[in-house]
Amino acid sequence: MVNLPGNQELFLGIDGGGTKCRACITDQDGMILGSGIAGPANPLHGIEETFESIKEAAELALEDARLPISAMADLVAGAGLAGVNLPSLYTVIDNWKHPFSALYLTTDLHSACLGAHKGGDGAVIIAGTGSCGYATVDDKEYLLGGYGFPFGDQGGGAWMGLEAIKAALLAFDQVGPKTQLTESIADFLQVRGLMIVEQMSKAKSSEYASLAPLVFQAAENGDPEGLRIVREGAAYISTMTHKLLAHEPPRFSILGGLSVRMLPWLDPDIKQRLSLPWDGPEVGAIFYAQQKMQLIRGD
Amino acid sequence: MVNLPGNQELFLGIDGGGTKCRACITDQDGMILGSGIAGPANPLHGIEETFESIKEAAELALEDARLPISAMADLVAGAGLAGVNLPSLYTVIDNWKHPFSALYLTTDLHSACLGAHKGGDGAVIIAGTGSCGYATVDDKEYLLGGYGFPFGDQGGGAWMGLEAIKAALLAFDQVGPKTQLTESIADFLQVRGLMIVEQMSKAKSSEYASLAPLVFQAAENGDPEGLRIVREGAAYISTMTHKLLAHEPPRFSILGGLSVRMLPWLDPDIKQRLSLPWDGPEVGAIFYAQQKMQLIRGD
Numbered sequence: 001m002v003n004l005p006g007n008q009e010l011f012l013g014i015d016g017g018g019t020k021c022r023a024c025i026t027d028q029d030g031m032i033l034g035s036g037i038a039g040p041a042n043p044l045h046g047i048e049e050t051f052e053s054i055k056e057a058a059e060l061a062l063e064d065a066r067l068p069i070s071a072m073a074d075l076v077a078g079a080g081l082a083g084v085n086l087p088s089l090y091t092v093i094d095n096w097k098h099p100f101s102a103l104y105l106t107t108d109l110h111s112a113c114l115g116a117h118k119g120g121d122g123a124v125i126i127a128g129t130g131s132c133g134y135a136t137v138d139d140k141e142y143l144l145g146g147y148g149f150p151f152g153d154q155g156g157g158a159w160m161g162l163e164a165i166k167a168a169l170l171a172f173d174q175v176g177p178k179t180q181l182t183e184s185i186a187d188f189l190q191v192r193g194l195m196i197v198e199q200m201s202k203a204k205s206s207e208y209a210s211l212a213p214l215v216f217q218a219a220e221n222g223d224p225e226g227l228r229i230v231r232e233g234a235a236y237i238s239t240m241t242h243k244l245l246a247h248e249p250p251r252f253s254i255l256g257g258l259s260v261r262m263l264p265w266l267d268p269d270i271k272q273r274l275s276l277p278w279d280g281p282e283v284g285a286i287f288y289a290q291q292k293m294q295l296i297r298g299d
Numbered sequence: 300m301v302n303l304p305g306n307q308e309l310f311l312g313i314d315g316g317g318t319k320c321r322a323c324i325t326d327q328d329g330m331i332l333g334s335g336i337a338g339p340a341n342p343l344h345g346i347e348e349t350f351e352s353i354k355e356a357a358e359l360a361l362e363d364a365r366l367p368i369s370a371m372a373d374l375v376a377g378a379g380l381a382g383v384n385l386p387s388l389y390t391v392i393d394n395w396k397h398p399f400s401a402l403y404l405t406t407d408l409h410s411a412c413l414g415a416h417k418g419g420d421g422a423v424i425i426a427g428t429g430s431c432g433y434a435t436v437d438d439k440e441y442l443l444g445g446y447g448f449p450f451g452d453q454g455g456g457a458w459m460g461l462e463a464i465k466a467a468l469l470a471f472d473q474v475g476p477k478t479q480l481t482e483s484i485a486d487f488l489q490v491r492g493l494m495i496v497e498q499m500s501k502a503k504s505s506e507y508a509s510l511a512p513l514v515f516q517a518a519e520n521g522d523p524e525g526l527r528i529v530r531e532g533a534a535y536i537s538t539m540t541h542k543l544l545a546h547e548p549p550r551f552s553i554l555g556g557l558s559v560r561m562l563p564w565l566d567p568d569i570k571q572r573l574s575l576p577w578d579g580p581e582v583g584a585i586f587y588a589q590q591k592m593q594l595i596r597g598d
Contacts, residue, residue, distance in 0.1 A: 150449045
């Protein structure tokens with residue numbers, strides 16, 4: 001047991017997604033002691049990788065907090081992970097022989113929303129590798145999208161990347177238009193035509209998402225294929241947003257790696273409803289752990 | 300060595316695809332002695348499965364021809380397989396320690412075109428699990444599409460199934476329209492919403508393709524989502540067809556499990572150019588083996 005003033009408990013917050021895993025350690029008053037970032041932690045795309053990334057991020061956060069690795073066993077962890085809305089994945093992660101003193105598991109959406117709104121009611125849209133919407137209002141939960149790649153997540157980076165690959169292949173066959181975007185995809189991958197398929201055939205959603213900046217770049221330059229993809233993605237995000245706002249959440253934020261670049265393409269009224277997020281999803285995961293502990297202890 | 304009149308050679312033709320593997324055995328005059336059908340043989344989706352399906356289909360064809368299994372080692376095989384236009388897959392299959400006396404390997408498109416036009420010049424569109432176009436005219440080869448799932452193959456069964464799943468998920472979220480198609484997909488899979496993702500998360504292209512009849516059914520009944528998907532797929536197939544016909548092939552055929560149902564949705568002028576295919580792709584694979592043997596022997 002690590003000695004902290006007044007027998008304080010240590011909390012670990014985990015935010016796991018398709019491209020990276022963020023961890024932070026706080027004391028019970030919410031003071032951040034350290035943080036760490038490791039590789040992908042999306043259980044949909046690899047259970048073992050998820051466990052490894054969570055452990056690595058936690059180790060880096062302990063190191064950053066100048067705490068010994070042995071303090072791992074004292075951490076009360078909250079984790080918000082992509083994919084655990086699927087019952088089978090929730091069970092697999094929940095049965096993990098984790099190295100912490102406790103692990104409270106929820107979706108990445110829930111922890112993101114709790115973080116953005118300091119544990120209170122609100123709505124969030126996440127536009128990163130994937131896309132989804134979430135709101136908690138008056139003890140009711142609303143969830144939209146987040147079905148994963150390649151089923152859904154329109155407007156997310158992986159979806160954009162796949163649409164760009166499709167356009168590049170159609171252009172190569174001269175069945176679709178050859179534009180700045182289709183050329184920049186081929187240049188970026190350094191292959192053309194069939195070799196694109198060979199290179200991407202085992203690609204993860206994070207690799208598709210790495211093409212999203214090219215799609216935004218093309219759209220911003222007025223490229224017709226770039227515009228088509230970004231507008232289709234933005235229309236989906238706008239529709240999700242309006243559905244969430246209909247529940248009248250007190251606050252609304254857009255999160256994720258594509259949020260800033262997506263914003264200009266959304267319906268104009270959305271910008272007026274936007275609040276900046278207060279904390280990150282890894283802090284939201286700690287709020288979740290603390291709320292669950294209170295419920296369990298009956299506080 | 301099995302004794303046949305006049306020291307005849309025995310030929311095995313293989314047509315491998317995403318849902319099944321067809322085999323036929325002929326004598327050197329092209330008389331069909333037997334045939335067999337086994338499971339999927341698309342090396343893009345499983346190398347070992349491909350080898351197993353080819354062997355099983357060959358065994359069934361030998362049995363059908365009332366030849367002993369030991370005759371396997373005497374068969375001169377030609378195989379047209381999906382995916383072997385990818386250099387890495389071609390090499391893997393070409394290095395297979397196959398049980399035949401020889402194996403001549405080409406793409407499923409090439410063997411289909413040779414079969415449809417009795418080894419002569421011509422063009423084919425294949426609309427089955429995937430979609431693609433191919434023509435040989437005056438010693439030049441033209442290839443369109445066939446990039447595989449989920450990159451391309453618009454208008455193929457797997458693409459249709461994925462589009463239908465996307466529509467069903469958007470309808471479940473009330474972000475897209477709820478129609479006869481989105482309901483029939485949920486009824487067929489016997490699950491809704493997130494459980495669709497759980498059920499399809501490891502699905503192969505053949506499982507997606509099994510949803511294609513529902514999409515055609517919906518379109519034929521005037522369902523707006525069914526119409527949107529079938530029209531988008533048919534527009535792609537029509538564009539590919541016109542590009543192939545521009546090379547003025549002497550014959551043109553549409554092949555594959557969706558060909559009959561797709562035909563009414565294609566541009567009207569395409570029907571006027573259509574010829575019935577003479578032989579199946581498994582017979583085309585035998586033409587390929589015979590042509591290669593002649594080249595090698597210098598006949």
